[in-house]
Amino acid sequence: MKFDEAYSGNVFIKSHPVFEESEAVLYGMPMDWTVSFRPGSRFGPTRIREVSIGLEEYSPYLDRELEEVKFFDAGDIPLPFGNPQRSIDMIENFVDSLLDAGKFPMGMGGEHLVTWPVIKAMFKKYPDMAIIHMDAHTDLREDYEGEPLSHASIIRKSAELIGPKNVYSFGIRSGLKEEFQWARENGMHISKFEVLEPLKEVLPQLAGRPVYVTIDIDVLDPAHAPGTGTVDCGGITSKELLASIHEIARSEINVVGCDLVEVAPIYDPSEQTANTASKLIREMILGWVQKG
Amino acid sequence: MKFDEAYSGNVFIKSHPVFEESEAVLYGMPMDWTVSFRPGSRFGPTRIREVSIGLEEYSPYLDRELEEVKFFDAGDIPLPFGNPQRSIDMIENFVDSLLDAGKFPMGMGGEHLVTWPVIKAMFKKYPDMAIIHMDAHTDLREDYEGEPLSHASIIRKSAELIGPKNVYSFGIRSGLKEEFQWARENGMHISKFEVLEPLKEVLPQLAGRPVYVTIDIDVLDPAHAPGTGTVDCGGITSKELLASIHEIARSEINVVGCDLVEVAPIYDPSEQTANTASKLIREMILGWVQKG
Amino acid sequence: MKFDEAYSGNVFIKSHPVFEESEAVLYGMPMDWTVSFRPGSRFGPTRIREVSIGLEEYSPYLDRELEEVKFFDAGDIPLPFGNPQRSIDMIENFVDSLLDAGKFPMGMGGEHLVTWPVIKAMFKKYPDMAIIHMDAHTDLREDYEGEPLSHASIIRKSAELIGPKNVYSFGIRSGLKEEFQWARENGMHISKFEVLEPLKEVLPQLAGRPVYVTIDIDVLDPAHAPGTGTVDCGGITSKELLASIHEIARSEINVVGCDLVEVAPIYDPSEQTANTASKLIREMILGWVQKG
C-alpha cells in the first residue's frame, strides 16, 4: 500500500483521480459573504462530498453508472474570506482554465453569486449560450442595499450580459414586484411555481443551443431541502426536480456546464439536504456530461 | 436618529407602526397549557415574527405588496401562565376591543384553544358567521380528561355556539370515532384528508357571508411542518395550503378574521415551520384583509 | 392500585396485556450491526412505542379502532450485540413460536436484515407465500463486501428461498445495475419509483394467497422520513404509503405477517419519522390483522 492509495480523502464518490483524463471537473465555491438572511453555504461542498459515500453509483433513472463518466473532483477553490470581488475573479480564472482544457465545469456553491463569474467565463466561449435557472427566487435585483455584487442580483447581471431573452427561470415563487416587471419588459422567461411542465415546453425551443444550467437548491420545497439559507414554502418536490434533470438529459439541448448552489449544512440536522444534493449531482453527471 | 427610530424590535415585517391607522391587527396568543402531548407553541408567535425578516414583501401569487395593507403588530397578549380561563377572558376582551375599533383580527397561537375566545367575540358582532377550519384533528371532543376547556374541544364548543351547520372543517385525518359521528349527526361539514378540492365546492355556498378562518399548522404534513405539537402524517403540502388561501381570497366570502395556530419552535430545528408560517401569514394579510 | 396497574410502561398504545388472548404480536428487533452508512435503527422500536402515546386509537381511513384488534406488545427481542448470526437465529425461533401459537407476527426493525429470519419462519408455515416489499433499495446483493448476511441482501436471500417470481418490490429507486438485471432475469417483480399504482395492478394477481409485507421506512421520501439510515430523495409521500396500506387492506390477499424497519431516531430531531412509523403501524394493525 502506498500513501496516496491510502488516501480516501473527501472527494465525491467515484470521481476520477486524474485531471487530464477527465471529461468533467467538479469543484466547490465555498463563499457566502453576501448572504442577507441565514449564512452557512460555505460549508456546502464539503458536506455534499462527505455524504456522497452513501450513494449508489448506478442510476436506475438513466440506466448509467458513474464509471461511465470520467469526472475529476478538484476540491474547493480557496476563496478569500469576505472579499466578493477577489473571490469572483478567482472563480472566473478557474473556469477559464477548465474551458481552455476542454473540461465540462460542474460547480457546487456556496451562495448563488458564485454563478456570476462562471457565466462570464462560459459566455466568452459560448456567445450564443442560454441559461436555464431553477430557483425559488428571481435574483433579478439591480443591487442589494446598494451593493451590485449580491446573491440577489446574479440572474440580473447574467441576463444583462447574455441578453434577457436567453434566460429561462423556473420554479420562481419569491421576488420584488419590480423584478417580475423587469423580466416581463425585457423578454426574459419566468415560469412561476412550476418547473417540469414549463420546462417541457421550453426545451424544444433551445434544441441544439449551448445551455448552462444553474440550480438553487431552494427551488425545492423546504420539506425537501430544509438545509439552505432562505427556505420558502410552496416549492417543488425532489421527484419533480429529478424528473426535470432527466427531461433535460433526454432533450436536444447542449448542456455545456452546470452548478448546484446554496446547500447550508447547519440548517440540515439530519443531513437530508446534503444527501439530496449529492444524488442530484450524480444525476447531473450521468445525464448532462457528454451531451454536448 | 431618535430612540424609537433605533428600535427595529421584533415585529412582523412591514407591519404598520400606528394602531389607529391600521385596517388589521396581528397579535400573538402565547398559551399552550392545555396541550396533552408535546407543548411549546407558546413560543410560536415570537419566532414567526423573528423569521419574517427573511420574507419578501411582494406576493407573486396575489400580485400585491405588504405596503398595500396597513396592519399593526400588537405583540403578544400577556396571558397568565397556567390559567386557561383567565387567558381566554383576556383574549376575548382583546378581540372585543379590536372589533369595536373596526379592525380585522389576525391571531397567532399558541395552542388551538386560543381560537375559542376569538370565536365568542366574533359571534357577538357577526351572528350569521361561518367558520372555515383547516386542521389534522377534529377538535370536537366534549371535554378532554374531564376538562371542557381544551385544545381538543375548540371546534366542538364553537360549533355549539354558532351552530354545527355553520362550521366547515377540511383536511381532517385524526379524531375519535365519536367526534366524526357527532359531526355527521349534527350537520357539520367535515372534509377528510383533503382541503383544496372540497373547499372549492364549499366556497360558493358561503358567498357573501362573514367567515372566520382558523388554520392549525398541523393540517400540513409533518414533512412541511415538523415544528408543531402533534405531527400526523398523511397531510397536505404547503403548496395546497397556499392554493387554499388563494382560493378563499378569490372567492366571494367575506373573511372577517383569521388565525394560524400551533407552531412550536422547539420541534423545528431548521426553522422551516416558522418560515412557512410567516409566509402563510403574509398571504392571509394580502388575500383576506379588505375582502369584507 | 396494584403495582402492575401502576406500570404504564413503554408499550405500543392500546396493546393488549395478555399474550394468550391476542391475535397479533408486535415485537422489536433492535439490530443494526450490518449497516454500512448511518447506523442507529437499533433504537427505532423503543422510540416508536414512546411516541405512540400521541396517536388516536381510531382510524378515519378504515373506520376501525385499536380496541377492535387484540395485539400484544412483546417488547424487544434481546438480540446479542454485534452477532448477526445469533441474532437471526433468535428472531427465527421467536417467530416460529409465534406461528405455533397462531399469532399474526408484526415486527419493528432494526435494519432490514431482521426480515430474513422472519421470512424463513413464515415460509415453513406458508410454502406458497408471496412477499410484498416497499423500499427505496433493491436489497438484492448476493453479498456485501463479501458478507452474505447484510441489510443489502435481504430480498435476494428471500427471493432465493421462496422463488423470485413470488417477490414483488415497489418504490425502488436505488441499487446496483446487477441487482436490477438479476431481478429481470429471474422473473422478480420490481416497480421503480412508484408504489400505489403498480400495487393496484399486482394485488388482484395475488388474491387468496398468503402474503408477507415488509416496509422499509426509506421508501418514503426523506421529506417524510428523515430519520433513517439511508435517505434517498425522489421517494413517495406518507399519503401514498398510507393509501398503499389501505389498498392492501381492501384487497383479497391474505396478509399473514408484516414488518416496518429502519427507523433511526438519531436522525429524527423533531421525531416526525417515529410519529409517522407509529401511525403506519396503527393502520397495519387495523387493516391487515384478521384479514387471513
Next chain:
Amino acid sequence: MKFDEAYSGNVFIKSHPVFEESEAVLYGMPMDWTVSFRPGSRFGPTRIREVSIGLEEYSPYLDRELEEVKFFDAGDIPLPFGNPQRSIDMIENFVDSLLDAGKFPMGMGGEHLVTWPVIKAMFKKYPDMAIIHMDAHTDLREDYEGEPLSHASIIRKSAELIGPKNVYSFGIRSGLKEEFQWARENGMHISKFEVLEPLKEVLPQLAGRPVYVTIDIDVLDPAHAPGTGTVDCGGITSKELLASIHEIARSEINVVGCDLVEVAPIYDPSEQTANTASKLIREMILGWVQKG
C-alpha cells in the same frame, strides 16, 4: 425461549424482575403540567431508562455492582394529563403502598412538584424525617400566579409540613428575595451556590436520622445538564454532584427514599443529560439503598 423472556422492555438496566423480592422500587412520575417556562420533563423517566443500557453495572466510586442491590422498576405511574391534584393523589397512594410493603422509594420526575406527595407519604411513616434538597432554585414560593400547587412551591409546602428546620437546601442560585427571607426567618438551611462543602458540614448533624433526598437535575450547571426546563448558569459540575452522592453514602444518615427530577429530553440533543441522570441513579441505588 418464552415470551416473557423475549421481552427486554424499557426498564432500568439490571432492575430486578420481581417486586416482592426487591428492596427498592424505581418509578417514573411523568408530569410537567405546572411548568412555567420550558415543559418536557414528562418524557424524562422513559429516556433515562432507555439510555441506561449504556451503563456499566459496576461503580468504581463505591466498589459495588448493581447485582448487589435488588431494585424493581415499576415503570411510570399513569398520571392523568393536566390534572395536578389527581396526579398528586395517585403518587401519594403509590408511595404509601411502597412504604407499606417495606420498599425503598426511588422516583424519577417529571417536574419537581411530584416530590410533594412523596414527602407527604414519607412523613406519615417517618415523622422525624429531614430533607436534603439539591437544586438551582429555592422552590419556596407560597404560590405561583395564585396557584399553590406548583413546581416552584414544592419545598415551601414540604417545609411547612415537616418543619423548616428539618429542610436543608444546597446549590441554590435562583429565587425571589422573599423566598430567601422566609428561609432565614424560619430557620431553614440554605447553602447558596455550593453543594459538597456545606454538605460535609451538615451531614454529621443529621447522623442517625431518616432523610429523604431530592435532586433537581438543574443543580448541575447547564454545561452538565442542558436537558432541563430551567437552565441557570453558575451551577456545580457532575463531578461535584457525584461526590455529594458518595458523601451521603459514606455518612451516618439514614436515607429512606430519594428522587431525581426535571430531566427534559427535548432540550438534550446529544442525550448527555439523560445519560448523566442514569449514572446518578446507579450511584444513588448503590450508595443509598440498604443504608437504613
Next chain:
Amino acid sequence: MKFDEAYSGNVFIKSHPVFEESEAVLYGMPMDWTVSFRPGSRFGPTRIREVSIGLEEYSPYLDRELEEVKFFDAGDIPLPFGNPQRSIDMIENFVDSLLDAGKFPMGMGGEHLVTWPVIKAMFKKYPDMAIIHMDAHTDLREDYEGEPLSHASIIRKSAELIGPKNVYSFGIRSGLKEEFQWARENGMHISKFEVLEPLKEVLPQLAGRPVYVTIDIDVLDPAHAPGTGTVDCGGITSKELLASIHEIARSEINVVGCDLVEVAPIYDPSEQTANTASKLIREMILGWVQKG
C-alpha cells in the same frame, strides 16, 4: 385593556418602559458580516431577550432586584446588512446620543466589531478611560485578510485609540504570535487563560477610573457557551465569569458602559448559551449600573 398594555413584546425582562426615566439603556447590535468562521450572531440579541422571561428578577449573588435599576430596552439598532462602515457609524451615533442623554450604555452583539464604535463614542466622553476585555481571542490583528474593519481587530483599534496601556485583556487563549508580541511590546495587559485571579490583581490599579467592560461570550469554555461562532476549548466556567462580574461590582472602578457579544443561536440547540447570556446581563445591570 389598552393596546399598548396588551403588548408584551420581546424586551428584556423587567426593562423600564420609558427611556427618559431610565438610567441605563440596553440595545442590540445585530451585525455579523465580518465573521470568518461561523456567522449567526446577528440573531443573538433577539434570542437573549426571548429567553430572559425565564429569569428571576432577584440576584442572590448581589442581593438586588431588577426593579432597583431602571433600564430601557431600546431594541436592535437597524444596521444595514453587509455594510460594516455604515453599521459602525450608526452605532457610534446611537451611543453618542445615549451619552448625551446621560444614560449608561449596555450593548448586545452581534460580532465583536460592534464594540469598536462604542469605544469611539465612550472615549470622546471619557478620555481617561480604560477597557476591561474578557475573550478567548486577542482580537489584536492589524487587519484581517487586508480588511482593517474586522471582528479580529477590534481590540487593536481600541488600543491604538485609547493607548495600549489602558487595555486589560483576560482569559485569552487564542491569537497570532504577532498579536501577543504587539501587546507585550506596547505595554498592553494580557492575562492568558484565566480571568478571576488576574482581575483581582488589576482592579485596585484601576480604582476610580472610568472603565468600559466588553465581554465576548467565547471567553467561556464551549461547555458553557457552545452557541457562539468560534468555540475554543480550555476556557473558564460560567461560575468564574459570574464571580468576575461580581468582583468588578465590588471594586472601586467606575464602570461607564459595557457589552456582551457573539451569542449565535444557531449553534445553541438547547438554548443554554442564550439563557446564560441573559443571566450575565442581569448581573451586569445589577452590579455595574449606578457604580459611577
Next chain:
Amino acid sequence: MKFDEAYSGNVFIKSHPVFEESEAVLYGMPMDWTVSFRPGSRFGPTRIREVSIGLEEYSPYLDRELEEVKFFDAGDIPLPFGNPQRSIDMIENFVDSLLDAGKFPMGMGGEHLVTWPVIKAMFKKYPDMAIIHMDAHTDLREDYEGEPLSHASIIRKSAELIGPKNVYSFGIRSGLKEEFQWARENGMHISKFEVLEPLKEVLPQLAGRPVYVTIDIDVLDPAHAPGTGTVDCGGITSKELLASIHEIARSEINVVGCDLVEVAPIYDPSEQTANTASKLIREMILGWVQKG
C-alpha cells in the same frame, strides 16, 4: 493558478503537502463496527479536519506555530466496512510503512479498537515502549460478548502484548469489577477519575522511554465532549486535558506516536467536540512531535 493549487481539500489546517518532507503523518481510521452503544465515530476524522480551518496556527500554551512542525495529512485509511480483522490488518500495514519511513504516526479514530494495530506496529519498533492511556473506560475486557476484537478490549490486548506494567491509564471512571481487579493483579497502573495530578507523578518514572499516547475523547466530561459514543459524567475538563498534554510535552519521556479517538459528529450538534478535538491535535503536534 494550477488545478492542484486550486484544491484546498479537506486536510488538517497547515498540514504539509509533501509526505517525504514531513516529520509526522496524520491519518484517519474511520471504523466503528464493534461499537455496542452509539456508533458514528467513523465520521470523526473528516469532521475534525473540516473544523480545523477555524483554528489559529499558534499555540499560546507552547509558544509554537504549526509551521514549525512539518506534518502530512494522509487522509483516511480506506477501511473495509464491517470487517474488523481486515481493517486492523490494513492499519497495522499502514503504520508499519510510516515507521519504516521514519515518520511520527498520529492517528484519528474511529472507535478505540483502531489503536490495537497501531500498538502492534509500534511494539515491533519499540520493544521497550510504554503506553499512556487517557479514557473514561478501562477497555480491559478479555472479550465483549465472546468477541475478542472489540473497542472494550483494546487496552487488555495491548497490555498482554507489551506487559501490563508498561501501561498507564488515567481518568478511568467506568469498567467491570473484573477489569479493575485484573489491572491490580497484573501490576498495571490505573488512576481513577483524575489525569493531571497522577500524570505528574508517573512521568518522571517514564523519563527517556519511548511512549505511545492514546486519548479517548470521552476522558473529557460530557459537558466538554458530548459528541462521542459513550458519554459518562464525572470526567475532566478540557482545561485539564490541555494541561496534561502540555505536561507530557515538558516531560522527559520520548513520545513516539499518538492518537485521539471516538469523536462522533452526529451527537455533536454545535460541533464543539470536533472543534475541541482539532485544538487537542494541534497541541499534540506542537508539543509531542520532535520530542524523541
